[in-house]
Amino acid sequence: MSDLPVFTITRLFAVDRDTMYDAWADPRRMVQWSGPKGSTVEILSGEVSEGHTVHSKTVSPDMPPMYTLAKWITLSRPERVVWEQSFADEYGKKTVPEFFDAWPETLLTEVDFTEEEGGTRVTLSWTPIEATPEALTEFEKQMAGMKGGWGGSFDELEAFLAG
Structure with missing residues (x-):
């Protein structure tokens, strides 16, 4: 797996780790900030618990509905x-x-919460685990866009946490 491309983004948030963990692991909170700016996220089925899969729908004003699956491995x-x-x-x-x-x-989405002076550092990594060579090439090409996309999601998370 070491030759696979890995996308990583990190940011420090001015909250404690428990608050940050809940923002990611509590579906009622996660739907309030995840997804592109201006979008709404709805959980269609499943639950956030290890071994379970959540099927969700994201609706944005400027694109068709987008559906995702999240199979929870570690909480x-x-x-x-x-x-x-x-x-x-x-x-x-x-x-x-x-x-x-x-x-x-x-x-594979891995999100680590590290306590630091001033709050909690979030480090998110994406690693392809089922991909053709063409898909890996496209993934690498899209990394700059992923920085912007996740950066926008982190902006939304920061606003959500600020209340």
Whole structure:
């Protein structure tokens, strides 16, 4: 796995680790900040617990609905959450999103919460775990865009945490 591309982003938030953990692991909180700016996220089925899969729908004003799957692997309060993330159709079947010719079928999402002076550092990593060579190439090409996308989500998270 060491030759796989890995996307990583990190940011310090001015909250304690328990508050940050809850923002990621409590679905009522996560839907309030996740997704692109201006979007709404709805959980269609499943639950956030180890071994379970959540099927969700994201609606944005400027794009068609987007569906995702999150199979929860690790929920370790207050330091870490891990899930396998995939794009899906409205029925919960894994798909490649229409806006890419190739994309990894599944990404391992690892989020670590580290207590630091001034708050909690969030470090998120995405690693393709089911991908063709073409999908890996596309994943690497999209890393700058992922920085912007996750940066926007982190902005939303910061605003949510500020109340």
